Amino acid sequence: MLEDHLRRQDGVVTLAQARRSGLSEDAVRHRVSAGLWRRCGPGVYFADDRPFTPAARIRAAVWSRGHRAAASGLAAAWWLGLTVTVPDVVEITVPRNSHGRAAPGTRVRRRDLAEVDVVEHRSLRVTAPALTVIEAAVSPGGGAAIMDTALQRRVELPALERAHDRNRGRRGSTASRQLLDAAAGGARSEAERLIIRLLTQAGITGWRANFPVGNYVVDVAFPAQRVAIEIDGWAFHSDQAAFQNDRTRQNRLALQGWQVLRFTWLDLTQHPSRVLAQVRAAISAR
Structure with missing residues (x-):
């Protein structure tokens, strides 16, 4: 029974489990003093004949x-x-x-x-x-x-x-509420506002918001460099139809000579410096 406990419990066993398996408290103390078991806390031990995962x-x-x-x-x-x-x-x-x-x-x-x-x-x-x-x-x-x-x-x-x-x-309750509000459907619109705020604060110019390109309206465009920024919401909102539509749209923009950068709300909130670096690299290369 003791070996079953150790195998199923990552090598960890409690004093109560050891006693139910037939070990006395003296036997447990002996295993600890002999270096066979490690005391991890009150009444909790780890068998040191295996990795401490x-x-x-x-x-x-x-x-x-x-x-x-x-x-x-x-x-x-x-x-x-x-x-x-x-x-x-x-x-x-x-x-x-x-x-x-x-x-x-x-x-x-x-x-x-x-x-x-x-x-x-x-x-x-x-x-x-x-x-x-x-x-x-x-x-x-x-x-x-x-x-x-x-x-x-x-x-x-x-x-x-x-x-x-x-x-x-x-x-963290307030931060959780903000995430839940974004996940409920406001992430994409907030992301559009956020990319504009990031570009403005970084001093990046030459862009236009909601810029028409053929039959499409690009979220943010650098017309001189023909660089388009497209904003997505949360991945969990995406379905196969939306995924296919986004790729078709991106391919048609590319055929018209536009480079398309895609960012999600998570990109903009979690990795803004990386987003700005990619934008700078794209507009400087064209």
């Missing part, structure tokens, strides 16, 4: 905070497969009445979560996908791309809205 690190950190603790933020996003980036710091949500300081490599947030906002995945309590998405998207090291990807594959926008409403007042 990211999964082991997150599991041990969460279990060390008690049975009501849950991985949250980027730690939960990674655990649920919403991002491939392993967080340097494990965020853990514990009940408000919990005590104790955060261990190195962890960040503890005290908040009572509704049962609907917690799931158990691979024997670990984590925040449910909807809450995880809205929190990870505004976490340092996260980003709106997490929300966009999740909306394409895993969750529906109304579920994100409900999770946000249940958890108003949390850290």
Whole structure:
């Protein structure tokens, strides 16, 4: 039974599990003193005959905070497969009445979560996908791309809205609200305003907004250089018909001698310097 626990739990085991498997507390202490097990926190151990993987690190950190603790933020996003980036710091949500300081490599947030906002995945309590998405998207090291990807594959926008409403007042709540408003349909129009603001602030001139080219109206154009900037919203809004229409439009502009740069709302909000560098490179090369 003990080996089953270690195999299924990334090499991590609790004292309660060890005792149920037939080990006494003295036997557990002996394994620790002999260097066979590593104590990770109160009543939590790691068998040192295997690599200490990211999964082991997150599991041990969460279990060390008690049975009501849950991985949250980027730690939960990674655990649920919403991002491939392993967080340097494990965020853990514990009940408000919990005590104790955060261990190195962890960040503890005290908040009572509704049962609907917690799931158990691979024997670990984590925040449910909807809450995880809205929190990870505004976490340092996260980003709106997490929300966009999740909306394409895993969750529906109304579920994100409900999770946000249940958890108003949390850290990052205002930023989450802005992302949700953009995802609800305002991203493209806001992106058009944003590209104009970026160009103006960067001192880039020679462009025209809503410029007619043949049968099309280009979002932003540099007529002298024949460079067109086309703005998209969030990827999750795209369907096959819209994708095909955008490519047909882009090909026809190219046949008329225009170079087309495509940017999304995420590009403009997450990587504005890169956007400006690509614009400068395009207009200087033509």
